[in-house]
Amino acid sequence: MKTKIFYFTGTGNSLSVARDISNELGGAELVSIPAVVDGHIETDDSDIGIVFPVYMWGIPNMVVDFVQKLKISSDQYVFAVTTCAGQPGETLVQLQKMLQKKGTDLHAGFAVRETANTIQEDNIFIKIAMLIERNSKITKSGKERLSEMVEVITNKKEHEPETSSVMLNKFGNFVYGMGMSRINTMGKFWADEKCSMCLNCQRICPSNNIxxxxxxxxxxxxxEFCQACIQWCPKEAIHIKNEDPKRRYHNPEIKVKDIMIR
Ligand SMILES: Cc1cc2nc3c(=O)[nH]c(=O)nc-3n(C[C@H](O)[C@H](O)[C@H](O)COP(=O)(O)O)c2cc1C
Ligand code: SF4
Ligand code: SF4
Structure with a gap:
């Protein structure tokens, strides 16, 4: 059994989960999606993992692009883990449908709860979503679910894609349909006088946007609105409208050099 795990991450939560699964599987190869998305993506590994964050109750644009380009066969076992702040909506069902269109399937899909990584104050859509779903079913982190996920993956078990409640799934699909096509213009960032021109932000940007x-x-x-530039800036010099300084965050287990593999 050979496993390759493709990951997309902004602030490191998804990389941390991918790394934990890789270690637990005895060293599965980790591949950064931004590093391969512009090329020919084919793999003969028996098992393929895809680990990425939830964006607006759905799949980030670059991960959609990656899945569309991925050459895959129906004998390969596919698992996915999506990291979120507790509201995955139907992100994994969306992924399953994309894979089914390619003649294969999502054999196991887990949604795990990690720290919310957006720096802006919660907007109206997030507030409505929280009202719809007061008690999320998605409460455990990747670490808390590691042995359970690895047991499913190792034994190539089927595990239904995990979702939010029916109501939130409907709301999330609506917002995703409206918002995701506009996300590439949402990152209206600027750098202030604290900027030391280290250019970490440019190196870690997955879409060469800086x-x-x-x-x-x-x-x-x-x-991609992944938050990497603003959340990893060593001088806290990057800003965006409606930011909450208390929400500066990146995953404590991941180093900025790990995010530079783009
Ligand atoms: C643009 C954007 C949209 C997000 N939308 C959602 C969402 O719909 N539901 C949710 O639970 N978390 C949402 N989050 C939170 C992230 O999914 C979560 O913090 C994730 O673990 C970040 O992963 P990363 O550190 O690998 O980038 C969103 C984050 C961003 C940047
Ligand atoms: S990461 Fe921050 S300090 Fe470095 S160049 Fe970018 S804005 Fe300036
Ligand atoms: S500009 Fe910043 S938020 Fe946008 S894709 Fe690049 S690193 Fe991510």
Missing amino acids: EVVNDKPHWTQNC
């Missing part, structure tokens, strides 16, 4: 203009980082309109 240029240098007049000796300062400058954001263009190809953003």
